[in-house]
Amino acid sequence: MHFLEPTITPPSFRQRYRKRTSDLDKIPTLGYSAPFLSYLTAYRLNTDGHELLAEGYEKYKPGLFKIAMWNRWFVMATGQELVDDIGKAPEDVLSMRHAMHYFFQTAFTMGSQCTRDPYHIPIIRSQLTRKIASVYNVVHEEVVAAFSSAIPIEGSEWTRLFPQKTVERIICRTSNRVYVGGPACFDENYQELNIEFATNVMRLARKINKFPKILHPIVGPFVSKLSSQLRRQTRYLEPIVEERLRQLRENGDAWEKPNDMLMWLMEAAKGDELSTRNLARRIFAVNFASIHTSSKTFIYVLYELAANPQYLQPLRDEVEAIVAVDGWTKAAISKMRRIDSFVRESQRLHGVNIGTSLYLIPDAVSHDMHIASLRRLALKPFTFSNGITVPAGTIVACNTKAVHHDPANYDRPDTFDPFRFVHLPKEEAAKHQMVNTSTEHLAFGYGVHACPGRFFVSNELKTMLAHVVVTYDVKFEEGQEFPPDRFAGEQVSPGAAAVMFRRRQPAA
Numbered sequence: 001m002h003f004l005e006p007t008i009t010p011p012s013f014r015q016r017y018r019k020r021t022s023d024l025d026k027i028p029t030l031g032y033s034a035p036f037l038s039y040l041t042a043y044r045l046n047t048d049g050h051e052l053l054a055e056g057y058e059k060y061k062p063g064l065f066k067i068a069m070w071n072r073w074f075v076m077a078t079g080q081e082l083v084d085d086i087g088k089a090p091e092d093v094l095s096m097r098h099a100m101h102y103f104f105q106t107a108f109t110m111g112s113q114c115t116r117d118p119y120h121i122p123i124i125r126s127q128l129t130r131k132i133a134s135v136y137n138v139v140h141e142e143v144v145a146a147f148s149s150a151i152p153i154e155g156s157e158w159t160r161l162f163p164q165k166t167v168e169r170i171i172c173r174t175s176n177r178v179y180v181g182g183p184a185c186f187d188e189n190y191q192e193l194n195i196e197f198a199t200n201v202m203r204l205a206r207k208i209n210k211f212p213k214i215l216h217p218i219v220g221p222f223v224s225k226l227s228s229q230l231r232r233q234t235r236y237l238e239p240i241v242e243e244r245l246r247q248l249r250e251n252g253d254a255w256e257k258p259n260d261m262l263m264w265l266m267e268a269a270k271g272d273e274l275s276t277r278n279l280a281r282r283i284f285a286v287n288f289a290s291i292h293t294s295s296k297t298f299i300y301v302l303y304e305l306a307a308n309p310q311y312l313q314p315l316r317d318e319v320e321a322i323v324a325v326d327g328w329t330k331a332a333i334s335k336m337r338r339i340d341s342f343v344r345e346s347q348r349l350h351g352v353n354i355g356t357s358l359y360l361i362p363d364a365v366s367h368d369m370h371i372a373s374l375r376r377l378a379l380k381p382f383t384f385s386n387g388i389t390v391p392a393g394t395i396v397a398c399n400t401k402a403v404h405h406d407p408a409n410y411d412r413p414d415t416f417d418p419f420r421f422v423h424l425p426k427e428e429a430a431k432h433q434m435v436n437t438s439t440e441h442l443a444f445g446y447g448v449h450a451c452p453g454r455f456f457v458s459n460e461l462k463t464m465l466a467h468v469v470v471t472y473d474v475k476f477e478e479g480q481e482f483p484p485d486r487f488a489g490e491q492v493s494p495g496a497a498a499v500m501f502r503r504r505q506p507a508a
């Protein structure tokens with residue numbers, strides 16, 4: 001029994017409470033469960049969560065274990081069957097949306113309609129995915145333009161660059177070319193606003209979650225920046241939306257509609273959702289899901305490249321051979337097995353997940369974003385395939401990092417082996433492409449809520465890597481090693497390190 005659970009309760013509630021705690025009692029506890037001592041475990045989860053959860057994974061796999069947080073139990077599932085159970089559980093039983101609503105404080109950070117009626121998600125899943133081939137040329141065009149304005153390709157001098165901001169900008173500009181088109185996507189202030197929005201959601205949610213739930217309605221509006229951010233976003237989008245509405249009114253089907261996310265949203269939006277302010281909110285929501293996940297993923301890819309420049313040539317050989325036949329097209333990108341495997345392997349070692357932090361812990365400085373994923377809030381009792389039931393109100397998740405470093409799942413799991421997924425037999429290799437999710441590779445989640453943007457983003461990131469290897473020489477400065485990760489609240493980020501770029505020189 002957790003010491004923070006109520007002890008004086010009305011009879012009907014008491015019965016439910018007994019059932020709830022007896023269900024939880026069947027799950028072994030990692031660390032302390034006794035009153036007050038469990039604070040020690042909650043504290044350790046806060047400061048040394050990475051080690052603690054790895055310990056639990058080793059000890060209880062395959063199975064469940066629970067850990068005391070400050071105010072409730074948190075249940076971790078280990079082993080493929082139980083990860084599969086979470087991934088496949090329906091939203092009305094194990095809810096990602098409810099978890100997000102609370103953890104990201106969506107009411108104050110982006111507007112609760114984004115989780116109440118996430119109509120933008122089927123658009124990402126269907127329209128964005130289906131249209132990748134038709135928008136590919138603009139993605140490639142933006143990648144080339146964004147890199148050449150960020151990293152000069154004249155001369156043969158090395159340019160030293162801390163890639164964090166540059167990569168965020170490149171991702172934001174390239175993705176927004178497909179989300180809203182020009183002129184907004186080219187505007188640096190628009191890019192800045194959307195990057196700032198994505199950062200603020202996490203930062204402000206963390207601030208609000210420092211306070212007890214009862215104070216959220218007071219603290220939330222006080223710290224929220226949503227109104228002013230929406231006003232600014234609306235200013236960029238208003239002329240575009242108005243012009244499109246005019247075209248639709250005047251020319252109807254005779255007008256060739258723009259092929260972008262904003263247009264797909266306008267076509268799907270009902271009632272008030274068609275207002276520019278609400279469309280602006282959805283574009284924020286899409287950028288929130290995209291910008292940091294994609295840029296952190298690419299920074300790790302760059303670091304692996306800089307740390308292992310011996311892989312530049314085999315990557316170049318592949319890209320050049322394929323582009324010579326297919327040009328820069330989606331079809332060409334799909335054939336780049338080494339590029340695909342390089343990014344997937346980097347994701348395996350340095351996975352960044354969204355929606356995965358444990359931060360019921362106020363102001364946690366923990367390693368959770370990296371290690372826990374498929375985090376769900378049980379809305380009803382949920383029975384795992386091993387027969388154990390968790391009661392409603394329990395947070396469940398699994399440990400991405402432990403899964404990705406488990407020798408049962410990967411040979412030499414701690415080694416960066418960039419072509420690991422190329423060397424598999426053909427039928428096996430097809431199951432291990434960057435977009436494939438499985439209970440052993442959780443970088444894009446798994447099951448019902450697996451990332452719907454992964455098809456788009458895999459093309460974008462692979463195009464970026466392919467462009468970098470054929471355009472630049474890349475390395476770390478003398479003495480610079482792969483930097484250790486940085487942890488802040490629920491976020492894990494690549495550590496800061498300068499990467500050296502120069503225009504590709506002819507092979508010696």
Ligand code: HEM
Binds near residue numbers: 352443449451
């Ligand atoms: C490398 C970049 C990305 C990574 C690593 C990533 C990772 C993830 C993960 C792990 C989840 C599942 C979370 C869970 O099950 O708890 C997820 C969900 C989601 N992702 Fe991505 N993502 C990326 C890029 C994108 C992009 C570009 C978009 C939009 C275009 C996007 C939109 C979403 C949405 C809307 C969800 C929620 C799905 C749902 O609620 O069913 N993501 N992402």
